[in-house]
Amino acid sequence: MLRSCAARLRTLGASRGGARGPGAARRSFASEEVVDKDCALPNPSWSKDLRLLFDQFMKKCEEGSWKRLPSYKRSSTQNFKDFRTHYVDPKLLKEEQMSEAQLFTRSFEDGLGFEYVMFCNDAEKRVVCFFQGGPRLQGVPGFTHGGAIASIIDATVGTCAFRAGGVVMTANLNINYKRPIPLCSVVVIDGQLDRVEGRKFFVSCSVRSVSEETLYSEATSLFIALDPNKKLT
Numbered sequence: 001m002l003r004s005c006a007a008r009l010r011t012l013g014a015s016r017g018g019a020r021g022p023g024a025a026r027r028s029f030a031s032e033e034v035v036d037k038d039c040a041l042p043n044p045s046w047s048k049d050l051r052l053l054f055d056q057f058m059k060k061c062e063e064g065s066w067k068r069l070p071s072y073k074r075s076s077t078q079n080f081k082d083f084r085t086h087y088v089d090p091k092l093l094k095e096e097q098m099s100e101a102q103l104f105t106r107s108f109e110d111g112l113g114f115e116y117v118m119f120c121n122d123a124e125k126r127v128v129c130f131f132q133g134g135p136r137l138q139g140v141p142g143f144t145h146g147g148a149i150a151s152i153i154d155a156t157v158g159t160c161a162f163r164a165g166g167v168v169m170t171a172n173l174n175i176n177y178k179r180p181i182p183l184c185s186v187v188v189i190d191g192q193l194d195r196v197e198g199r200k201f202f203v204s205c206s207v208r209s210v211s212e213e214t215l216y217s218e219a220t221s222l223f224i225a226l227d228p229n230k231k232l233t
């Protein structure tokens with residue numbers, strides 16, 4: 001698996017054309033035109049497994065029950081700007097650093113870090129994430145780092161909570177690591193909103209192999225919807 005992963009990355013290097021694939025979002029950022037591509041679309045580093053899962057769920061999207069969630073390196077939506085002004089003390093924001101701010105899980109070159117796509121089913125209160133962890137996410141040799149697994153779990157269960165409760169933050173994340181995840185393999189993270197108590201959103205998830213035969217990890221989490229009358233800092 002590692003060899004084919006390296007091979008894909010070599011072809012990726014050759015195809016570095018930076019093509020503006022579908023789903024590119026044009027917007028001005030820090031006074032320059034930056035094309036923020038939708039990273040939740042296939043690129044040459046995606047394995048056959050990841051593309052197959054993507055195609056399967058895109059068909060479900062056509063049936064209407066599931067929706068693919070676009071994903072960008074930077075969130076420029078107005079609500080993100082409102083988030084910063086509303087919840088963060090401007091004194092703490094160093095504008096020059098903020099212009100470099102990117103979503104952590106979208107901060108690696110194609111194929112090297114987090115390759116993933118999420119689909120949501122709001123009726124079932126579920127978010128499914130297909131994740132291929134690249135060679136820069138290595139923990140023990142040949143396996144994915146536990147912190148990288150926690151990050152993609154956090155993003156998946158966080159998105160599940162976000163869909164139900166709006167702007168949320170992680171208050172608690174408990175992960176049981178049952179089996180190590182081979183580096184560059186594809187896993188299926190299935191997030192489920194379990195219950196809501198006021199501003200508390202309880203979400204759990206499993207991390208399984210594509211064949212569903214191997215349970216790699218299980219997690220429970222608590223997200224808190226932010227109180228509009230409270231600053232975060």
Ligand SMILES: CCCCCCCCCCCCCCCC(=O)SCCNC(=O)CCNC(=O)[C@H](O)C(C)(C)COP(=O)(O)OP(=O)(O)OC[C@H]1O[C@@H](n2cnc3c(N)ncnc32)[C@H](O)[C@@H]1OP(=O)(O)O
Binds near residue numbers: 080168172200224
């Ligand atoms: C912006 C939009 C852009 C668009 C984008 C689109 C896509 C978007 C996807 C998002 C995906 C996010 C995925 C990344 C999410 C992170 O990674 S966030 C980063 C890590 N988390 C943090 O840094 C949070 C740090 N903690 C805090 O800021 C504060 O503790 C919190 C979480 C905001 C809560 O503070 P608070 O609002 O003052 O609430 P508080 O009164 O303390 O507690 C409320 C209730 O929760 C309970 N509680 C709080 N903490 C705990 C705990 N750890 N354990 C148990 N109970 C707890 C309290 O006991 C209380 O319970 P009740 O008394 O009401 O029964």
